[in-house]
Amino acid sequence: MTGREPAAPVLIVDDDGGQRSDLADMVTSLGFAATTAADGQEALNILEAASPSAILTDLVMPCKDGVELLKELTARGNRTPTIVLTGFGSIERAISIVHDLKAFWFLEKPVQSNVLGALLERAVQQNRLLEETELLNRQLSYQGVLGELVGDSPAMKEIFSLIRQVAPTTASVFVTGESGTGKELVARAIHRLSPRSGAPFVAVNCAALPESLIESELFGHEKGAFTGAVERRAGCFERAQNGTLLLDEIGEMPVATQAKLLRVIEESKVRRLGGASDIPISVRVLAATNHSPGQAIQNKLLREDLYYRLNVFHIALPALRDRKQDLLAISTAMIRDLNHKHNCRVTHLSPEVLRRFDEHSWPGNVRELRNMVERAVILAGEGEIQPRHLPSPLRPEATPVLSPGPSNDLLQLRVGARMKEVEEAYIRLTLRHTHNHRRRAAELLGISLHTLYNKLRLYGEEKLKGTAVN
Secondary structure, X not given: OOOOOOOOEEEEEOOOHHHHHHXXXXXXXXXXXXXXXXXXXXXXXXXXXXXXXXXXXXXXOOOOOHHHHHHHHHHHOOOOOEEEEEOOOOHHHHHHHHHHOOOOEEEEOOOOHHHHHHHXXXXXXXXXXHHHHHHHHHHHHHHOEEOOEEOOOHHHHHHHHHHHHHXXXXXXXXXXXXXXXXHHHHHHHHHHOOOOOOOOEEEEEHXXXXXXXXXXXXXXXXXXXXXXXXXXXXXXXXXXXXXXXXXXXXXXXXXXXXXXXXHHHHHOEEOOEOOOOOEEOOOEEEEEEOOOHHHHXXXXXXXXXXXXXXXXXXXXOOOHHHOHHHHHHHHHHHHHHHHHHHOOEEEEEOHHHHHHHHHOOOOOHHXXXXXXXXXXHHHHOEEEEOHHHOOHHHOOOOOOOEEEOOOOOOEEEOOOOOHHHHHHHHHHHHHHHOOOOHHHHHHHHOOOHHHHHHHHHHOOOOOOOOOOOO
């Protein structure tokens, strides 16, 4: 418990006034806020107006006992974690109640302060996760918002429905979609709505890691395992223990590493590089890619057995150009966040800006929109975003200097194009030619993969801090 947070409320239900008072004192000394009730009926009356983070109840009470209280809570759909107090010789009954009535746990009298404290901490944490899940589900159902995903179009409603269905399960999920559509946001939403939400979410971009380091990043290494391994390091699987691991751009992973990855997933064990023993793991694996898995399999860039192991459940994100009716909702949510980030007071987009947004093809998808809105928020500062706040391609005075050539592999340039615009257009053309395969594009361009990612970051196409993802 931190001093800055309000004390989590705990409802104590016991018909014995002395024991009720002693429990309240103990709960308060542990850093929680105590409310008391003399029996189950009084507790239910209190619950009509209050929402405790945990309930601590005796079993045997007049009027309405602990068993009847739990049955009533279940009937009302109240999932507040409830700890059952039991006397000596009633352990079997307490275990039965925990199993049948879904009580959080039981505690034998006399209550030990340290044991109660640990149980209450766990109960409060579970209640917090339940509240967050219910909030996300309400957003999902009624507001067209799920975490940072926004949209009320039929396509996004379908995505939200799929997320809600798969999140509570243990199934692996394969997320596909163009760069910038929000694949990591989908993965984070799945994690937050899952039973693993209290454990780590770890994301790694397989394309951003040098081939020589990717196995160390995934599986970890022991000290001295290779040149430069000066200390033991846990890999992504260990860091995501009991949580969720997102493998982004899975098709960019070396095929040899994919075989090792498949074995780790199937055996639920990982061995660090240079290690002598296996480490048991419990990790939900999600994967993502911005190009066709079928094409990657055909080109021998993605192992077919790994794909089918990961593709238990598939979510295909639509491009922004295919759900333009979400532009206003997405932009409004972005403006709110960016106002806070940059201390601005922008209110809305002008009708003309909305018209230009609707006419734009959005090759960079939601990421491109965010970059554009962020620039506009900073320039406008307050009030309405107008066309003059937009970047050159969407400003009234803008004249195009680059245009598509007569084929998909040609680019026409007009006099007056700046060198950085020519470079960006050529890099984008090469990426289209390689179906967004970064490594092959870098080879065709004659630059390193690291240099290509630096270029894309300048164009607002990639976030490459740490283990960045699309």
